[in-house]
Amino acid sequence: MQRRQxxxxxxxxxxxxxxxxxxxxxxxxxxxxCLVLVGAVLLLVYAFSGPGLFGGTKIVSKIEGxxxxxxxxxxxVTILKKAFGNSMxxxxxxxxxxxxxxxxxxxxxxxxxxxxEPYDIEDADGNCKSLVNKGIVxxxxxxxxxxxxAKSFSHVIVSDALDYLSPKYLNKTLPEFARVSSDGxxxxxxxxxxxxxKVNELSKFGRLAKMRSSxxxxxxxxxxxxxxxxxxxxxxxxxxxKQSYKPGCQVFHLSSYH
Numbered sequence: 001m002q003r004r005q006x007x008x009x010x011x012x013x014x015x016x017x018x019x020x021x022x023x024x025x026x027x028x029x030x031x032x033x034c035l036v037l038v039g040a041v042l043l044l045v046y047a048f049s050g051p052g053l054f055g056g057t058k059i060v061s062k063i064e065g066x067x068x069x070x071x072x073x074x075x076x077v078t079i080l081k082k083a084f085g086n087s088m089x090x091x092x093x094x095x096x097x098x099x100x101x102x103x104x105x106x107x108x109x110x111x112x113x114x115x116x117e118p119y120d121i122e123d124a125d126g127n128c129k130s131l132v133n134k135g136i137v138x139x140x141x142x143x144x145x146x147x148x149x150a151k152s153f154s155h156v157i158v159s160d161a162l163d164y165l166s167p168k169y170l171n172k173t174l175p176e177f178a179r180v181s182s183d184g185x186x187x188x189x190x191x192x193x194x195x196x197x198k199v200n201e202l203s204k205f206g207r208l209a210k211m212r213s214s215x216x217x218x219x220x221x222x223x224x225x226x227x228x229x230x231x232x233x234x235x236x237x238x239x240x241x242k243q244s245y246k247p248g249c250q251v252f253h254l255s256s257y258h
Contacts, residue, residue, distance in 0.1 A: 084232070091157060093159070099132075114136055157188070185256060
């Protein structure tokens with residue numbers, strides 16, 4: 001008896017679309033390329049709009065770029081107020097977007113707030129320009145001595161300004177911050193691995209941001225005769241713990257020069 005040959009339908013019975021795909025791949029060689037391109041576009045859209053690799057809850061600033069310690073500071077204003085209480089009576093903030101920080105401090109009440117913007121404010125809004133016109137916020141190069149007398153402020157708070165300075169200028173700038181404060185200096189700085197602005201960074205800030213480790217900063221503080229304010233650091237930690245606040249930036253508390 002002659003053996004019957006199986007039909008093509010039975011051969012592909014368990015994979016009903018195999019033949020169709022095979023035929024299409026032969027007749028239309030661009031199909032695979034199109035599918036790959038569509039998949040790549042969908043992945044890019046998801047990555048930049050959803051909670052994927054580039055989404056999440058990253059703090060974004062139109063001034064600083066990908067990550068901003070200045071916006072982190074605005075979240076921490078109430079923590080600082082609880083930690084320092086009435087001693088936080090006259091504050092100088094130094095850093096980009098200082099107008100927003102000053103406005104936030106003024107809304108807290110019983111706090112006199114001033115600011116220094118180290119970079120241009122061409123895109124500043126009406127509120128910021130008003131603060132500048134009143135002299136509450138100044139645009140000044142922090143590489144040079146600050147235009148204030150010694151102990152003019154109870155606290156000096158710095159964010160996103162030191163990451164762009166080389167040690168050469170930090171040696172001059174940090175002592176100035178300590179000089180014009182009486183009760184302490186608080187520094188918010190980026191951590192290694194955090195991204196900073198890339199677009200127009202060199203033209204705006206003069207150099208790329210340098211993310212330094214806590215050990216680097218501690219050694220630098222010692223070299224410039226700046227001491228850690230242990231009491232202030234403890235109060236800040238306790239206040240942050242009560243509100244389940246975990247800083248996304250490195251926060252250093254230093255004593256003023258006496």
